[in-house]
Amino acid sequence: MTGLLIFTLAGLAAITWWHLLKGKEKARWAASITCREHELALMDDTVVLDSIQLKQNGRWRSYVLKYRFDFAKDGILRKGGSVLISPGHRPTVVINTSDGQLIQEIH
Numbered sequence: 163m164t165g166l167l168i169f170t171l172a173g174l175a176a177i178t179w180w181h182l183l184k185g186k187e188k189a190r191w192a193a194s195i196t197c198r199e200h201e202l203a204l205m206d207d208t209v210v211l212d213s214i215q216l217k218q219n220g221r222w223r224s225y226v227l228k229y230r231f232d233f234a235k236d237g238i239l240r241k242g243g244s245v246l247i248s249p250g251h252r253p254t255v256v257i258n259t260s261d262g263q264l265i266q267e268i269h
Contacts, residue, residue, distance in 0.1 A: 182211065182227070189229035189245035192253035192268045197233050197243075200264065202257070205232040209245060217248070224249055235259065 189209045197204040209229040217226055227247040233240055242258030257264040 185227040185247045186211065186229065188253055189247055192245050192255050193231045193243060195268060196255040196257065196266050203234040205234060205239065212244065233257065
C-alpha cells in the first residue's frame with residue numbers, strides 16, 4: 163500500500179513538472195514573438211513562473227500559469243511583462259509600457 167502511494171505521488175510530481183516545463187517553453191516563445199513584433203528586447207531570453215491559479219471555466223476548473231519577464235525598450239530596462247498559459251487557450255502576453263498596456267493573444 164505504501165509503495166503504491168509513493169508511486170502515485172511520484173507520478174503526479176512528474177506530470178506536474180512536465181506541464182510546468184512545457185508551459186515555460188510556450189511562455190518564452192510567446193514573450194519572444196511579442197517583444198520582436200513590438201521592437202522590444204526580451205531580457206535574458208527567459209521567463210519565470212510567477213503564479214499558478216485555478217479558474218472556473220463553465221462547469222470545469224482549469225489552471226492558469228502566469229510567467230513574468232523583463233524587457234528593454236530603447237536600451238532602458240522595463241519590468242511588467244507577463245504571459246498567461248491555460249490549457250485549451252492560446253497564450254496571452256501582457257506588457258506594461260510607458261505608452262499603456264499591450265495585450266496580445268498569440269496565434
